[in-house]
Amino acid sequence: MKCLICHAASNTVHATEDWSEVTCSAGCGRFRVSANLIKKMKSRNEFFDIERTRQWLKMSRNDEPVPLISTYDYNVALLHRDTEQRPVIAPSRSRQPLTSE
Ligand SMILES: [Zn+2]
DSSP: OBOTTTOOBOSEEEEOSSEEEEEETTTTEEEEEEHHHHHHHHHHTOOBOHHHHHHHHHHHTTTOSSOEEOHHHHHHTTOBOOOSSOOOOOOOSOOOOSSOO
8 A cells, every 4th residue: 555645555554434553664653644635535546735734743743652644634634735726715705785774
């Protein structure tokens, strides 16, 4: 099996319904990735930004020896690799009237 972050051959992959655990000797170390996120990345053909994700793991290991990368972390910590097309910010904000009548 391959490391989900850097795609090097990884030593151990332990998969459950909720997450996959990888031990990568190429520099990523031991971590878990949520099954939802793996599915999402596959469907969108996205990849981890190796440097950013390794940094994030390093920080997270202060609290958790085997950090779990969830979809939330992936989005919030911007762990995805920059693509050529920048995401367009959707006008999702609801319009608020400037003046109240
Ligand atoms: Zn790796």
